[in-house]
Amino acid sequence: MTKTIDKDTLIEGFQQVFNLFFPFLYRILIFMLEEIAQMADLVRSFDLKTPMDIEKFKREISGKNGQLNTLFEQFKGISGDQKKDVGKALNELKILVAQKFEEGVAFVETQNVKQDETDYSLPGRTLHFGKRHPLNLVNEEVIGIFERIGFQVKEGPEIEDDWHNFSALNFAENHPARDMQDTFFVNSEHKILLRTHTSSVQVRTMLKEKPPIRIISPGRVYRCDSDATHSPVFHQCEGLYIDKGVSFSDMKDVLFYFVKSFFGNDTKVRFRPSYFPFTEPSAEMDIGWIVNGKFKWMEILGCGMVDPNVLKNCGIDPDEYTGYAFGMGIERLTMLRYKISDIRLVYENDLRFISQF
Numbered sequence: 001m002t003k004t005i006d007k008d009t010l011i012e013g014f015q016q017v018f019n020l021f022f023p024f025l026y027r028i029l030i031f032m033l034e035e036i037a038q039m040a041d042l043v044r045s046f047d048l049k050t051p052m053d054i055e056k057f058k059r060e061i062s063g064k065n066g067q068l069n070t071l072f073e074q075f076k077g078i079s080g081d082q083k084k085d086v087g088k089a090l091n092e093l094k095i096l097v098a099q100k101f102e103e104g105v106a107f108v109e110t111q112n113v114k115q116d117e118t119d120y121s122l123p124g125r126t127l128h129f130g131k132r133h134p135l136n137l138v139n140e141e142v143i144g145i146f147e148r149i150g151f152q153v154k155e156g157p158e159i160e161d162d163w164h165n166f167s168a169l170n171f172a173e174n175h176p177a178r179d180m181q182d183t184f185f186v187n188s189e190h191k192i193l194l195r196t197h198t199s200s201v202q203v204r205t206m207l208k209e210k211p212p213i214r215i216i217s218p219g220r221v222y223r224c225d226s227d228a229t230h231s232p233v234f235h236q237c238e239g240l241y242i243d244k245g246v247s248f249s250d251m252k253d254v255l256f257y258f259v260k261s262f263f264g265n266d267t268k269v270r271f272r273p274s275y276f277p278f279t280e281p282s283a284e285m286d287i288g289w290i291v292n293g294k295f296k297w298m299e300i301l302g303c304g305m306v307d308p309n310v311l312k313n314c315g316i317d318p319d320e321y322t323g324y325a326f327g328m329g330i331e332r333l334t335m336l337r338y339k340i341s342d343i344r345l346v347y348e349n350d351l352r353f354i355s356q357f
């Protein structure tokens with residue numbers, strides 16, 4: 001005979017089983033609610049300021065393998081009654097995560113716009129490359145030509161006294177040769193002036209050094225003169241060689257070498273007798289030049305054997321030493337080299353002119 005189990009016994013049985021498992025289920029419920037609360041704190045603690053922060057947030061919280069999904073997985077195992085509470089808490093967490101993520105993304109985007117306002121669609125800026133000034137190009141070429149045969153560069157002051165600029169170079173006090181170099185005086189009482197030529201560096205070097213002396217001195221000089229072929233400020237390069245037994249033919253040889261190096265091997269050259277107070281004999285050197293299809297002689301430099309008086313003035317014994325000197329205008333060479341007709345063009349700094357060299 002079968003024993004019928006009455007309803008109350010059944011209910012009691014269920015109640016006992018329930019009571020047995022309840023603490024366990026209850027613990028899962030409490031555990032999940034705690035976890036959700038902890039995670040909400042964690043989410044709030046995120047400070048999403050950079051794309052890296054967003055990536056980290058996705059990796060740890062909101063992404064496929066993030067903690068939010070893990071909680072949803074656990075949630076599947078929760079039964080009936082508890083589902084409601086945990087589900088509610090979980091949904092709130094989901095909303096919090098979504099909010100946090102959106103705020104973070106919005107912040108990073110506005111930040112990036114602020115940081116980089118460059119309009120990449122604009123055309124690029126043109127870079128302007130500088131060019132060497134034609135006077136510098138010529139000056140350096142001249143220096144290079146003389147350095148190659150042992151001349152040393154010497155420089156001197158642009159503000160000079162009368163003695164270094166004139167008297168030591170054998171210009172007599174009232175000699176008309178001084179008039180040829182129309183002078184800017186800085187102080188007329190003490191005869192301080194802007195040097196009219198680089199020949200003053202000869203004097204300064206001979207006073208300081210013992211022969212053999214083989215120098216060139218490039219530099220700025222000043223004369224009260226201004227037109228298409230003269231500028232009140234211009235550049236010269238002076239040369240001086242003092243040693244035992246130096247002759248006029250040595251000078252010619254060096255100057256031929258210079259002209260051939262600078263203007264080319266076939267350049268025609270001639271020497272004309274001239275006068276300079278500081279050389280004896282003195283000469284001017286011309287080169288053959290074709291202007292508008294016609295051959296012409298163009299003066300390019302002055303030169304000569306250093307006058308014994310100059311050597312004496314500078315403490316060198318003229319019976320022991322002889323020497324030659326020469327001086328040339330850098331503007332003149334530049335105008336010939338580049339066929340420039342007006343000297344003022346080289347000082348105006350007009351880019352259309354300068355950028356041609």
Ligand code: DAH
Pocket residue numbers: 196197198199238239276279301302303304324325326327328
């Ligand atoms: N000093 C001269 C001038 O400015 C140029 C010159 C001529 C220099 C002859 C020299 C030279 O050394 O020997 O016109």
